[in-house]
Amino acid sequence: MSSVKQNIVVVEDDPDISKLVKHHLEQAGFGVKPFSSALGVIGESERTPPALFVLDIMVPGGDGLELCRKIRQTSGLNAVPVIFLTAKTSEADRVLGLELGADDYISKPFSPRELVARVKAVLRRFERPLPPSQVKVDEIEIDPGAMTLTVSGRVVPTTATEFRLLDYLARHPGRVFTRDQLLDAVWRDTAFVTPRSVDVYVRRIREKIEPDPVNPRYLRTVRGAGYRFEGRK
Numbered sequence: 001m002s003s004v005k006q007n008i009v010v011v012e013d014d015p016d017i018s019k020l021v022k023h024h025l026e027q028a029g030f031g032v033k034p035f036s037s038a039l040g041v042i043g044e045s046e047r048t049p050p051a052l053f054v055l056d057i058m059v060p061g062g063d064g065l066e067l068c069r070k071i072r073q074t075s076g077l078n079a080v081p082v083i084f085l086t087a088k089t090s091e092a093d094r095v096l097g098l099e100l101g102a103d104d105y106i107s108k109p110f111s112p113r114e115l116v117a118r119v120k121a122v123l124r125r126f127e128r129p130l131p132p133s134q135v136k137v138d139e140i141e142i143d144p145g146a147m148t149l150t151v152s153g154r155v156v157p158t159t160a161t162e163f164r165l166l167d168y169l170a171r172h173p174g175r176v177f178t179r180d181q182l183l184d185a186v187w188r189d190t191a192f193v194t195p196r197s198v199d200v201y202v203r204r205i206r207e208k209i210e211p212d213p214v215n216p217r218y219l220r221t222v223r224g225a226g227y228r229f230e231g232r233k
Contacts, residue, residue, distance in 0.1 A: 006051035006123065007031040011041055011067065012085065013059045017108075021054065021085070024112040025119065037061035042070055045077055052123060057086040057097075065100055072101040072159065079147060079160045081122045085110065098200040101159045125187060126160050135170045137218065137231035140209055142167050149208065156208045161186070165198075166205050169219065169229040178226040202227055 008025055012018040013036050022032045033050065035041050039061035045053075053071060055064035064084060071077050081103040097105050103122050106115060130144035141150040147163055149156045158166070165186045169177070177185070179195035187197075202221075206213040220228050 005029065005031045007033060007048070008052045008054060008119065009033050009035065009041060009045055009050040010054045011035045011038060011059055011064060012054075012056045013037060014056075017056075020112060021115065024116055028116045028120070030119070038064070038067045041067060042074055042077070045071075045080075046074065049076055050080060052119060053080060053082045054085050054119070055082060055102075057084060065096065068097070068100045068102055072157065075157075078157045079163070081126065081160060083118065083122060085115070095196070095200055098197055099204065101162075101204075103159065103161050125164070130164070130167060131171065135167065137170060137173070137229075140170070140218065140231075142170055151209055158205075158208065162201055162205055162208070165201050166209070166219075169227065170231070173229050173231050176222045176225050176228045181226070198227075 008030050010018060010021050010025070010032055012021060012034070015036070018034050018036065022034055025032050030051075033044070033048075035044075037060040053068075055067055057064040059067075064086070068082050068084070071080065071082060082101060083104045083106060084097045084102050085106045085108065087108040103125075104118055106118060130147075132145060134144070135142040139152040142163075143150070144167060147160070149158050149163060149166065165182065168182070168186055179198040182198050183195065202219060203213075206216050206219055209218055210216045218230055220230055222228050
């Protein structure tokens with residue numbers, strides 16, 4: 001982790017949980033900006049962009065899911081990683097959180113040590129340098145230096161996880177990757193993520209690069225094996 005203190009925005013309306021999260025993150029060397037509701041989070045974060053958001057789903061002033069959606073639609077914040085910290089524990093809730101652009105999902109009750117480990121894991125994922133060269137496939141351009149995806153001349157917003165997954169697949173055209181191989185390559189810290197997470201991100205990427213996401217031209221499913229990116233660099 002960088003020697004410069006990384007700041008984390010925590011949105012949690014339960015004061016005891018908020019204090020617990022703040023204490024353990026500060027003990028781990030992070031700066032913490034707590035909010036008890038969704039109100040004001042976007043504006044404050046635009047002025048001082050954090051390294052990461054930790055969002056409860058059920059908070060006053062608009063729920064955490066809607067706040068995540070707004071973060072992903074806000075220039076300058078849309079690539080900042082998001083972790084949900086919530087009592088909603090069903091698989092459907094987790095998938096919905098990932099589909100909205102979350103990078104991890106922690107269920108309550110939680111271990112403070114696990115929370116800190118997962119925050120560090122998400123941040124480490126984005127510290128690794130990407131290959132410097134651009135990748136161009138037909139109308140798709142991937143520029144790691146600027147962290148931008150351009151499709152048919154239009155810049156398409158992506159989360160950092162989406163960008164890294166697409167970049168990795170596009171640099172290995174024609175090769176079939178299992179979900180576990182993609183987790184190892186892109187997520188690295190795989191103790192807290194599942195192969196289902198890969199499926200969710202593939203679906204999100206298809207919506208951004210495919211003329212017809214239901215019948216993908218580039219990011220293809222290889223039944224019983226995994227995923228393959230079609231196209232020449």
